[in-house]
């Protein structure tokens with residue numbers, strides 16, 4: 001299978017080539033030349049998440065140098081569970097994606113990408129710089145996945161003051177080969193700075209930049225796996241509510257359905273950033289500056305993976321028939337967090353709460369089909385939002401507690417591409 005850019009401006013490349021490059025040199029995003037279809041009757045692989053991952057990702061790896069190692073990569077990356085749990089009401093499910101080392105779903109993608117890049121590294125090669133803009137959870141997942149990996153330097157950019165205190169701590173607590181930069185701006189600023197760095201040939205080649213954002217195919221593909229595993233585990237068409245910011249998890253859900261996994265309807269839940277809701281309600285796709293919300297990891301005004309959705313369904317009318325999107329206000333997030341335990345028997349994080357709110361709306365309108373909400377992070381990561389609303393402390397998972405017990409440190413940086421360029425060039429090669 002070959003991979004091309006959404007903008008059509010680079011020659012077809014292998015999956016490994018696309019994963020190593022991160023973003024395409026023409027500014028586009030890598031996509032498979034054609035989405036594969038699982039053979040009909042391929043059915044659900046029994047058992048583990050790693051087995052589901054191997055089954056659904058196999059066709060994407062066909063002919064790649066990593067094809068023979070896919071099983072080992074899946075075992076390494078999918079080493080913790082993603083349980084599909086009942087929510088108290090019949091046909092309401094929660095897909096818990098936060099049982100990895102940094103307690104958000106991004107651990108799956110980061111660990112998979114790291115497992116692939118590690119196998120692609122050639123001895124004696126110049127060190128790689130993994131450059132990441134993060135709205136909070138990507139950065140720590142990538143840092144955890146690459147921490148102390150030989151020949152890799154991880155540089156994280158996050159919007160200062162716009163991630164939760166525990167997220168900030170997680171980003172700064174790794175040290176060693178991980179540098180955390182707190183940027184005086186928004187996530188969109190961070191993302192713009194990273195894009196500018198990749199567009200700068202001297203930087204990209206001189207520093208061997210690679211991306212680990214959700215634009216990286218090596219992070220996106222593994223996210224197809226947990227949707228597939230959930231749908232196969234459930235056994236019938238499973239409808240999904242996916243909390244969305246940059247559309248990574250959402251594109252993965254759409255691709256899962258396109259390759260033939262029994263995913264039914266897909267509804268995207270966003271916070272008050274309305275760019276997707278406006279588009280799916282029939283308006284133009286109009287990126288705009290993000291606004292800060294309680295679901296801060298989804299404070300995105302220009303979701304970069306929209307380009308992949310457009311590539312998957314080039315006709316806007318067709319695209320709008322595939323998905324819907326609902327913007328959820330902070331007041332509804334608060335209400336859902338407050339009521340979540342009583343109504344559903346679960347504590348949620350603010351991002352997951354957007355999806356739960358959307359599901360409650362579907363039920364109120366009489367929908368009786370099976371729906372799963374994707375629980376994208378553990379509520380303990382956002383305790384300053386969650387605890388005052390639920391009125392009691394939220395238990396901290398052991399892996400998160402271990403990170404929080406380490407000292408943390410981050411360097412300040414202006415929200416300016418030139419400042420990042422200077423920082424990257426000043427830093428001696430590792």
Ligand SMILES: *Cc1c(COP(=O)(O)O)cnc(C)c1O
Nearest residue numbers: 137245246247248249351376377
């Ligand atoms: C990143 C993130 C999201 C949004 O995911 P995308 O793939 O960027 O749409 C939602 N919830 C949490 C907790 C996140 O960290």
